[in-house]
Amino acid sequence: MRTQRIHLLHLLLSLFLFAAAFSPVAAAAYDASAPAPDDGDTEFIRSSCNTTLYPDVCFTSLSRYANAVQQNPGQLARVAISVSLSKAHRAASYISNLTHDADYGTSGSRAALALHDCFSNLGDAVDEIRGSLKQMRQIGAAGEGAGSFLFQMSNVQTWMSAALTDEETCTDGFQDxxxxxxxxxxxxxxxxxxxxxxNALALVNSYAGKGMP
Structure with missing residues (x-):
């Protein structure tokens, strides 16, 4: 059963990575015809990233999207979640390949078991980040009030926190x-x-703290 799940997740990851290369966010990053980002937009991202635990990583990964983000904290949070989803997907795909590697996949070894558990945890994290992104895209619909916004943001915060916990569980599994x-x-x-x-969770928390979309 575990082997079947790994094979299925590996296929889904491959399809996602192919689609991600053509996503609007990816296109915005590499569109040579796009105008240069406004200095104010770039500084908005820099100042927002300074509230995260890893500001340099945050700014380096998100500043390329300044044109798309402008100075919109909701859009910044969405882009940050999208980037984190891509990173988690790539790591899960890489680890999936390792589970098929004869050098690492010795049946019954402690390292092999930790590797398979890690892949399962990352699969859960990917699902949770994807759920967060889907919820973020629904925020701001016509007619929504502050109560609906806070409820939706609570869902996003819960899923992103769970994803971070799953990622930490992966590395904790290698302690022994x-x-x-x-x-x-x-x-x-x-x-x-x-x-x-x-970083994505920190930007989500900052956006949620504003109380309205």
């Missing part, structure tokens, strides 16, 4: 594993993913 290349590789990659998720 002896030092080895796969442990260092996976923990480094997932620790990097956690930075993007943490």
């Amino acid at each position: 594993v002896a030092e080895c290349p796969v442990k260092a590789d996976v923990c480094n990659r997932v620790t990097n993913v956690k930075k993007f998720t943490s």
Whole structure:
């Protein structure tokens, strides 16, 4: 059953990564014809990122979307979630490949079990981040009041927090594993993913604190 789930998730991840390359956010980042970002828009992203735990990672990853974000905190939070989703997907896809690698997939080994559990946790995190992004895209619909906004943002905060917990559970699962290349590789990659998720959650919290879309 676990093997079937891994194969299915691997297929879905491959399809997502292909689609992500053509997403509006990705297109905005690499459209050579787009005008240069406004200095005020870039500074808005910089000042917003300064409220996160990893401001340099935040600014480097999000400043390229200044034209799309402008000075809209909701759009900034959406883009940050989208970026974190892409990072989580890529890590999950990479780990999925490792589970099929003969060097890492020794049946019954502690490292192999930690690897499979990590992939499962990342799969859950991907689902939760995707749910957050879907909810964020629904915020601001006509006729919604402050109560609806706060309820929706509470959902987003809950899912993003759960995703961060799942990512942390992945790395925690390697604590009892002896030092080895796969442990260092996976923990480094997932620790990097956690930075993007943490930053996205911080920007979500900041947007939620404003009380209205």
